[in-house]
Amino acid sequence: xxxxxxxxxxxxxxxxxxxxxxxxxxxxxxxxxxxxxxxxxxxxxxxxxxxxxxxxxxxxxxxxxxxxxxxxxxxxxxxxxxxxxxxxxxxxxxxxxxxxxxxxxxxxxxxxxxxxxxxxxxxxxxxxxxxxxxxxxxxxxxxxxxxxxxxxxxxxxxx
Numbered sequence: 001x002x003x004x005x006x007x008x009x010x011x012x013x014x015x016x017x018x019x020x021x022x023x024x025x026x027x028x029x030x031x032x033x034x035x036x037x038x039x040x041x042x043x044x045x046x047x048x049x050x051x052x053x054x055x056x057x058x059x060x061x062x063x064x065x066x067x068x069x070x071x072x073x074x075x076x077x078x079x080x081x082x083x084x085x086x087x088x089x090x091x092x093x094x095x096x097x098x099x100x101x102x103x104x105x106x107x108x109x110x111x112x113x114x115x116x117x118x119x120x121x122x123x124x125x126x127x128x129x130x131x132x133x134x135x136x137x138x139x140x141x142x143x144x145x146x147x148x149x150x151x152x153x154x155x156x157x158x159x
Contacts, residue, residue, distance in 0.1 A: 016041040019073040021053060024122070027066030030144045033059030042073050044158075049076055051096075051154040061144035067136045069122040072156070077120040082157040085117045093117030096154035098125045100142060110142070115154040125152060 021040040023030060035058035043050045053070060072078065083093035095115035102110060113127030116136075125137040135141040142148070 015043050016052070017043065017073070021055075021070050023055065024069045024071070025064050025066040025138065026069065026118075028064035028139075030064040030068060030139065031062040032057050032144050033061035033147070035059055036061065036144075038070075040070075042076075044076075047079070047158055049073075049154075049156040049158045051152070051156060053150070053152040053154070055150040057144050057146065057148050057150075059147060063139040063143035063145060065139045067118075067124055067138040069118050069124045070152075072121050072123070072158075076156075077159045078117050078123070079157040079159050080117060080120055083117040085119055095123055095156050096152065098127065098150065098152040100127060100137070100148050100150050102146075102148055110148065113137075115152050115156075120159075123154065123156070125150070 018041050021038045023032060023038060036056055037058070038053065038055045040051060040053040049072070083095060085093055093116050095117065098113045098115055100110040111127035111129040113125050115123045116126050118124045126134065127137055127141070128134045
């Protein structure tokens with residue numbers, strides 16, 4: 001599989017701190033395929049947390065069930081008064097951009113979307129595909145049954 005790197009980088013890479021991100025779910029967690037990875041880093045500026053995330057699903061995995069979530073770095077929490085969690089109807093609390101693409105040449109983008117507040121320590125991705133279907137990333141939409149990349153660049157208000 002070709003090497004893939006997040007396209008948004010800091011003018012001073014030394015300002016970014018790597019952290020461990022776990023792909024979880026609101027019900028049963030997925031198990032990404034063998035060789036998969038999540039590379040994530042953050043930078044804090046006052047009450048704003050910038051996150052860059054690249055998830056590479058390198059082989060077919062096990063979907064689990066539900067909507068997939070990603071965690072914030074330890075010690076940080078989303079200001080849910082500003083970035084309001086999903087209310088069951090409206091995708092509010094937009095935190096930045098995201099996309100999924102295939103490892104083809106040239107890269108074929110599957111879906112564009114946004115990061116959305118899940119709760120005070122997690123966010124999830126809501127994506128729109130080429131047919132204008134809008135859904136949260138999870139077991140019933142893309143899952144981990146394909147080889148693909150997800151890149152997210154988020155700006156998160158924190159407490």
